[in-house]
Amino acid sequence: MKLAVEDLNVTFGSGQDRVDAVKDVSFGVEANTSFGLVGESGSGKSTVLRAICGLAPVASGRIAIDGRPVAGFRDPAFVKQVQMVFQDPYGSLHPRHSVDRTLSEPLAIHRMDDRHARVERALIDDVGLDASFRYRYPHQLSGGQRQRVAIARALILEPEILLLDEPTSALDASVQAEVLNLLMRLRREHELTFVMVSHDLAVINHMCERLMVMQHGETVEELNRAALADHAVGQDYTRSLLKASEGFQR
Amino acid sequence: MSQPLLEVEDLHVRFHTPTRVVEAVRGVSFTLGRERLGIVGESGSGKTMTGRSVLRLVRPPGEVTARRMAFDGIDLLSLSERRMREIRGSRISMVMQDPKFSLNPVMRIGPQLTEAMRVHGGGSRKEMRARALAMLEAVQIRDPERVMRAYPHELSGGMGQRVMIAMMLVPDPDLLIADEPTSALDVTVQLEVLKILDDLVASRGMGLIFVSHDLELVATFCDRVLVMYAGRIVEEIAADRLSEAKHPYTQGLIDCLPKIGEDRAVLPTLRREASWREEPVA
Numbered sequence: 001m002k003l004a005v006e007d008l009n010v011t012f013g014s015g016q017d018r019v020d021a022v023k024d025v026s027f028g029v030e031a032n033t034s035f036g037l038v039g040e041s042g043s044g045k046s047t048v049l050r051a052i053c054g055l056a057p058v059a060s061g062r063i064a065i066d067g068r069p070v071a072g073f074r075d076p077a078f079v080k081q082v083q084m085v086f087q088d089p090y091g092s093l094h095p096r097h098s099v100d101r102t103l104s105e106p107l108a109i110h111r112m113d114d115r116h117a118r119v120e121r122a123l124i125d126d127v128g129l130d131a132s133f134r135y136r137y138p139h140q141l142s143g144g145q146r147q148r149v150a151i152a153r154a155l156i157l158e159p160e161i162l163l164l165d166e167p168t169s170a171l172d173a174s175v176q177a178e179v180l181n182l183l184m185r186l187r188r189e190h191e192l193t194f195v196m197v198s199h200d201l202a203v204i205n206h207m208c209e210r211l212m213v214m215q216h217g218e219t220v221e222e223l224n225r226a227a228l229a230d231h232a233v234g235q236d237y238t239r240s241l242l243k244a245s246e247g248f249q250r
Numbered sequence: 251m252s253q254p255l256l257e258v259e260d261l262h263v264r265f266h267t268p269t270r271v272v273e274a275v276r277g278v279s280f281t282l283g284r285e286r287l288g289i290v291g292e293s294g295s296g297k298t299m300t301g302r303s304v305l306r307l308v309r310p311p312g313e314v315t316a317r318r319m320a321f322d323g324i325d326l327l328s329l330s331e332r333r334m335r336e337i338r339g340s341r342i343s344m345v346m347q348d349p350k351f352s353l354n355p356v357m358r359i360g361p362q363l364t365e366a367m368r369v370h371g372g373g374s375r376k377e378m379r380a381r382a383l384a385m386l387e388a389v390q391i392r393d394p395e396r397v398m399r400a401y402p403h404e405l406s407g408g409m410g411q412r413v414m415i416a417m418m419l420v421p422d423p424d425l426l427i428a429d430e431p432t433s434a435l436d437v438t439v440q441l442e443v444l445k446i447l448d449d450l451v452a453s454r455g456m457g458l459i460f461v462s463h464d465l466e467l468v469a470t471f472c473d474r475v476l477v478m479y480a481g482r483i484v485e486e487i488a489a490d491r492l493s494e495a496k497h498p499y500t501q502g503l504i505d506c507l508p509k510i511g512e513d514r515a516v517l518p519t520l521r522r523e524a525s526w527r528e529e530p531v532a
Contacts (some may be wrong), residue, residue: 040439143293172463173292174292174502174506174520176506177506177507177519199437205508205511206514207508225513230511242510245437245510246470247469247470248444248448248471
């Protein structure tokens with residue numbers, strides 16, 4: 001198991017203001033596969049990703065990568081292994097850093113050599129932008145191009161696990177298709193493991209072999225792609241999500 | 251249908267910038283009866299500007315020109331700003347995308363609703379309050395008393411959007427322009443809000459222009475769809491016959507969406523042809 005999450009609980013605040021954002025969530029992800037987390041806003045799906053990175057207050061539970069538990073402060077070795085791509089490509093890139101600086105900074109922090117060539121490789125070979133993008137700033141890029149830069153930034157440290165938080169929901173449908181294709185190709189080429197969060201069941205179905213439906217911080221059910229295709233779901237909530245994904249019905 | 255509710259002929263929206271003129275809408279024509287019309291396109295296709303120009307809400311440096319733009323026989327282009335204000339809100343209403351940015355954050359819901367009524371007719375304080383409560387009930391808000399007292403930040407996205415719809419319906423308009431009314435909402439909430447809109451349109455015999463980027467949603471909700479690309483209508487099609495779309499852009503938009511139960515390793519992507527910008531409507 002590449003990534004294992006067991007009985008994860010995340011709580012914010014205390015006393016009257018206590019919010020249980022994630023309640024007893026467990027799942028495992030095999031190497032070189034994609035695992036999807038689906039749910040509506042407030043279901044705790046993004047909080048699970050943040051907890052894996054150490055960005056959310058874990059109340060109890062275990063998180064393990066390659067069988068080794070991770071807890072507390074995440075060291076540089078963890079950061080090199082696990083990277084995240086955020087939803088909003090407008091908010092997740094530093095507006096006053098050029099693409100080159102955004103991509104070089106992680107390399108400098110981790111004292112990696114050959115920076116120039118690595119940036120070029122990430123930009124051109126990995127995400128399919130050309131060299132002219134290298135010295136541009138985020139405001140000079142379209143939404144799809146920004147998301148490609150955000151993916152290049154995540155890949156530059158050569159991670160094994162990529163956490164994707166709604167990577168295409170801010171994009172137009174045709175651009176979404178391009179980014180999803182890009183992610184699938186990168187997963188194959190770099191032997192990556194994905195955990196992907198989305199509210200869009202069809203996107204998760206396209207990308208992920210297995211998925212988990214969440215509601216109010218709890219697991220509703222875990223499914224594989226075939227079960228979803230056959231509508232062989234066990235819970236009413238999943239059924240209502242499936243129905244909603246087919247559009248409006250009179 | 252004797253006279254169409256809205257006639258738009260050869261609509262252009264141009265933005266004059268110091269260096270060049272950007273044409274956001276280039277020669278759009280359509281008519282609307284008491285029906286649900288969808289306008290679909292990607293960002294920058296001109297769909298929002300088309301909706302806004304009907305209400306004359308395009309601000310300078312934007313410039314709107316058209317050969318004809320008439321609502322219920324009234325020429326909207328030559329109307330004075332004062333007459334336009336009488337139509338805007340009372341006969342044509344608009345629902346915006348995100349309730350977070352469209353409601354007044356420092357005003358309780360109740361006063362915001364009655365303010366709309368005061369502007370359009372009014373009545374006594376008690377009457378207006380009763381009407382506001384009735385409107386909130388019409389959009390299926392279960393505890394309207396509490397919502398009247400609430401500030402916008404105390405409401406969820408779905409509730410906020412219902413309040414917006416209630417507010418737009420207060421003056422009983424003939425035409426509702428909804429610009430991405432459900433894009434900021436969760437899928438299941440989205441359908442509830444659409445159901446409310448649908449019932450209201452049917453029961454009041456309103457015309458509806460539904461602007462959206464979501465082709466599949468529009469196809470299931472509207473009667474007729476206009477597909478826009480680069481400021482032009484590239485295809486007009488009955489919503490239930492969308493699968494027979496002829497224009498490669500419309501086909502591309504449908505194909506590039508992932509679908510449940512399909513196993514495609516690679517999604518087809520759009521190859522944009524330069525000719526799509528100029529060709530007449532298919």
